[in-house]
Amino acid sequence: MNKLENKVAVITGANSGIGLATAKLYLEEGAKVVVSGRRQEALDEVAKDLKGDFITVLADVSKPEDNLRLIQEATNHYGKIDILFLNAGVAPVLPVSDVTEAHYDEIFNINTKGPILAIKEALPHINDGGSILFTNSIVHQKGFDGLGVYSASKGALRAYARVLTSEVKSRGIRVNSIAPGPIETPLYGKMGLPEDVVDEMGKGFAAAVPLGRFGKSEEIANAALFLTSEEAAFINGVELEIDGGLSQI
Numbered sequence: 001m002n003k004l005e006n007k008v009a010v011i012t013g014a015n016s017g018i019g020l021a022t023a024k025l026y027l028e029e030g031a032k033v034v035v036s037g038r039r040q041e042a043l044d045e046v047a048k049d050l051k052g053d054f055i056t057v058l059a060d061v062s063k064p065e066d067n068l069r070l071i072q073e074a075t076n077h078y079g080k081i082d083i084l085f086l087n088a089g090v091a092p093v094l095p096v097s098d099v100t101e102a103h104y105d106e107i108f109n110i111n112t113k114g115p116i117l118a119i120k121e122a123l124p125h126i127n128d129g130g131s132i133l134f135t136n137s138i139v140h141q142k143g144f145d146g147l148g149v150y151s152a153s154k155g156a157l158r159a160y161a162r163v164l165t166s167e168v169k170s171r172g173i174r175v176n177s178i179a180p181g182p183i184e185t186p187l188y189g190k191m192g193l194p195e196d197v198v199d200e201m202g203k204g205f206a207a208a209v210p211l212g213r214f215g216k217s218e219e220i221a222n223a224a225l226f227l228t229s230e231e232a233a234f235i236n237g238v239e240l241e242i243d244g245g246l247s248q249i
């Protein structure tokens, strides 16, 4: 229950799904957690249930000034940062023939530019030996219809993580990624698709997963804890698929 005792963790997209499950687990493991999201009402709601040493910070990761303020508020409150978990993301669906500039900008600004700018702001404040974790996805390993721009945004992040791994090596900062397969989170309700289409898509995903089901946010949180804890002290630069085997068949 103390794998992250006295560690300071900043989590983006922490009011929902994978980010929220990880915030809960980190707090249980003794971390001080900066719970960040883009909607104040959602942050207020989750703050009622979270237990432990945490603050909430309103920050839209697509905005450079918000990334700066997120890191400033985190360090003003807790000093240095040990874990930066870049988890916020969106996955609106559009076939390649319907892609618009707005669709591209929304996805890349949140999924790719956001983490890149948050890292730039955070690096001077991350303790040597600290940990940076991305929430990536298996979508850049397999083609899923309608997820072209989303997949490209995550593929770009994977490439960025490799360079980052090298550039922070002198400070002993570990850089890893988790790549979930289909996980039961509110993400699917935000894809801009009718409910029946989401239901059908869900059945298709579940059937394609060798373990025959969606994963749970808590199952991703367990991996996020492992990769950012001392137990993973020699694991660096990897992307861990947590997908019931979907990416491997």
Ligand SMILES: NC(=O)c1ccc[n+]([C@@H]2O[C@H](COP(=O)([O-])OP(=O)(O)OC[C@H]3O[C@@H](n4cnc5c(N)ncnc54)[C@H](OP(=O)(O)O)[C@@H]3O)[C@@H](O)[C@H]2O)c1
Binding pocket: 012, 013, 014, 015, 016, 017, 018, 019, 036, 037, 038, 039, 042, 059, 060, 061, 062, 087, 088, 089, 090, 091, 110, 135, 136, 137, 138, 179, 180, 181, 182, 183, 184, 185, 186, 187, 188, 190
């Ligand atoms: N669920 C899956 O099957 C799956 C699979 C692979 C990868 N992922 C990745 O997992 C991550 C977490 O997604 P999830 O499934 O847990 O979905 P989720 O419950 O919708 O969580 C996404 C979080 O990111 C936040 N967010 C979105 N845009 C933001 C912005 N501009 N600034 C700050 N926060 C923002 C969301 O805020 P709001 O509540 O305001 O929307 C929410 O808190 C994402 O990076 C996603 O790409 C998910």
